[in-house]
Amino acid sequence: MNTYLRILSYAKPWRRFLPGYIIFSILAVAFGVMNMALVAPLLKVIFNEESTKTVSEIVSKPEFAISEEYFVGIFKYYMQHTIDTYGKFGSLVYVCIVIISSFLLSNIFKYLSAIVMAKAKADTIQNMRIDIYNSVSKLHIGYFTDQRKGDIISRITNDIQLIESSITHNLKIIFREPLTVVAYFWLLLKISPSLTLFTLILLPVSGYFISAIAKRLKKRAIESQESLGRQLNILDETISGMRVIKAFNAVGYINRIFSSEVKNYADIDYGFSKRYELSSPVSEILGAISIAGILFYGGDLVLNKGTLDGSLFITFIAVFTQILQPAKAIAGAVTHFQKGIASGDRVFEIIDIEPAIVNKPNPVILESFEKEIEFRNVTFSYGTKKVLDNVSFKVEKGKTVALVGPSGGGKSTLANLVPRFYDPNQGEVLIDGISLKEYDYKSIRHQMGIVTQESILFNDTITNNIAFGLDEINEAEVMEAAKNANAHEFIIQEKEGYMRSVGDRGSKLSGGQKQRITIARALLKNPSILILDEATSALDSESEMLVQDAINKLMKSRTSIVIAHRLSTIQNADEILVVNEGKIVERGSHSELMKMNGIYQKLTAMQGL
Numbered sequence: 001m002n003t004y005l006r007i008l009s010y011a012k013p014w015r016r017f018l019p020g021y022i023i024f025s026i027l028a029v030a031f032g033v034m035n036m037a038l039v040a041p042l043l044k045v046i047f048n049e050e051s052t053k054t055v056s057e058i059v060s061k062p063e064f065a066i067s068e069e070y071f072v073g074i075f076k077y078y079m080q081h082t083i084d085t086y087g088k089f090g091s092l093v094y095v096c097i098v099i100i101s102s103f104l105l106s107n108i109f110k111y112l113s114a115i116v117m118a119k120a121k122a123d124t125i126q127n128m129r130i131d132i133y134n135s136v137s138k139l140h141i142g143y144f145t146d147q148r149k150g151d152i153i154s155r156i157t158n159d160i161q162l163i164e165s166s167i168t169h170n171l172k173i174i175f176r177e178p179l180t181v182v183a184y185f186w187l188l189l190k191i192s193p194s195l196t197l198f199t200l201i202l203l204p205v206s207g208y209f210i211s212a213i214a215k216r217l218k219k220r221a222i223e224s225q226e227s228l229g230r231q232l233n234i235l236d237e238t239i240s241g242m243r244v245i246k247a248f249n250a251v252g253y254i255n256r257i258f259s260s261e262v263k264n265y266a267d268i269d270y271g272f273s274k275r276y277e278l279s280s281p282v283s284e285i286l287g288a289i290s291i292a293g294i295l296f297y298g299g300d301l302v303l304n305k306g307t308l309d310g311s312l313f314i315t316f317i318a319v320f321t322q323i324l325q326p327a328k329a330i331a332g333a334v335t336h337f338q339k340g341i342a343s344g345d346r347v348f349e350i351i352d353i354e355p356a357i358v359n360k361p362n363p364v365i366l367e368s369f370e371k372e373i374e375f376r377n378v379t380f381s382y383g384t385k386k387v388l389d390n391v392s393f394k395v396e397k398g399k400t401v402a403l404v405g406p407s408g409g410g411k412s413t414l415a416n417l418v419p420r421f422y423d424p425n426q427g428e429v430l431i432d433g434i435s436l437k438e439y440d441y442k443s444i445r446h447q448m449g450i451v452t453q454e455s456i457l458f459n460d461t462i463t464n465n466i467a468f469g470l471d472e473i474n475e476a477e478v479m480e481a482a483k484n485a486n487a488h489e490f491i492i493q494e495k496e497g498y499m500r501s502v503g504d505r506g507s508k509l510s511g512g513q514k515q516r517i518t519i520a521r522a523l524l525k526n527p528s529i530l531i532l533d534e535a536t537s538a539l540d541s542e543s544e545m546l547v548q549d550a551i552n553k554l555m556k557s558r559t560s561i562v563i564a565h566r567l568s569t570i571q572n573a574d575e576i577l578v579v580n581e582g583k584i585v586e587r588g589s590h591s592e593l594m595k596m597n598g599i600y601q602k603l604t605a606m607q608g609l
Helices: 002-011 017-038 037-045 067-137 141-146 149-166 168-191 193-215 218-241 242-247 249-305 310-351 411-417 442-444 462-466 475-484 488-492 509-523 543-555 590-596 599-606
Strands: 371-383 385-398 400-404 428-433 448-452 531-533 560-565 575-580 583-588
Touching: 002 310, 017 067, 017 168, 067 141, 067 149, 149 193, 149 218, 149 310, 168 193, 168 310, 193 249, 218 242, 218 249, 218 310, 249 310, 371 411, 385 411, 385 428, 385 583, 400 411, 411 509, 411 531, 411 560, 442 448, 442 543, 448 509, 448 543, 462 475, 462 509, 475 488, 475 509, 475 543, 509 543, 531 543, 575 590, 575 599, 583 590, 583 599, 590 599
Parallel strands: 400 560, 400 575, 448 531, 531 560
Antiparallel strands: 371 385, 371 428, 575 583
């Protein structure tokens, strides 16, 4: 119930929807009940049970009042008046016209209430989608390395879709149908209190069976959504790694993995469907048993005891059959809701995750970088695996510090701590003598430009990729950044120029072209601090030359932290730090490190330098 109420909270403020929905629903139910209430007088006319006395002898025209007595009295008055004027057939026409009018008004108000609820549903899903997307975008980098991408996408797409179809879609059932059931029972009580009480004995039995089925559905629903998330993850990895899959003749292998998960999903979904589909026949059977019981008990009241006349008994049965439909809808909604509740739990699981990187109250704004970046006794672990162990060093403003060493030594982790993608487990990272935790983290990142080994581009134009994150785009500045990044020439070779789409993940560009676009993006930002994470390691010699030239332009007059495997690119760095097994084992200039005959010297020898 808490999950359901929380989902409904996304439609707030309810004052936009609730008053109109309640009014339209009440009017729809009222006119719907009136339809059934008119069955008895119609039958009296047909079966010649109405009196032949004149209208003045039977009933006088009632004074206007908003009450049941007034509407019943005015109906009887005009009906008797019609009998006096036009005879029994005329009264039959009169009742039919009133029934049609009542049906028309009932459905008009039903439609209006549905429109109001459709707006509430649309707003609920809209707000929930935005909320979960905002929550995902605020999560720390480590979350995305620990979780399956497909499962995250499944929660944002499929789980939200299930919430829409199984919960918000049935809001009108939860609100309106109980009101309909209550109104019809009120009418049944008016017709025959004893027969109504008899029907009430049968309903708890139906409710018990339906609730027993519903309780078994939630677990299956969660398993179903988790399996769907795994399928999306396999699909994403397949599309991203198609070249590797084909190169290693692994199509059959990956197909078997996907087929196995699809089969698992089908088994889970079949198990869910067996229980879900059981609710409809169970409610149908229980409804038939209820009607048979009413026919038996009510027939006894009519035939043997004489306490109920035939027309009222037929009306009672007609009204009771009208109760079965909303009661069945409520039962179906209860069972169907379990899937939506399970999806709601999965969505809120992400929304409720507290971001690991948050600002302190009243954080310091880093207006500009003035002096130095300092790592002071920094220790960091991914879970239980220690990656950095008591690391200390400084990067002075305007200097270039290179991080080199064997893979897995902790170089990228050091670089990721500077923009505060992570916080150290022990020690501190400081800028201008102040811990990064004291700063507004957005102001820290505003001072930085990052170029990674993997060129991250978005399925948009070249202009929008270079100007990514900027509220206003200055085309002249974009072009200047592209020229400095050695990207302008290949951009203008195409007809579309800067408006050319780069494709999904930059698939329409070569590796060197993509990297130059990312360098142009960093140049346009004009950062004070530059982080280069193996920016040329995946390029061919010609592309590397162009990219390295662009990087050299980018690094001018900037403070740079460079991670490099190709040591030829960092020989002119002001200081080189050799990182191995989470510690700085050597430090100094290129010439100083060569004299040490240590790890750095071995690495240069391996690269033929």
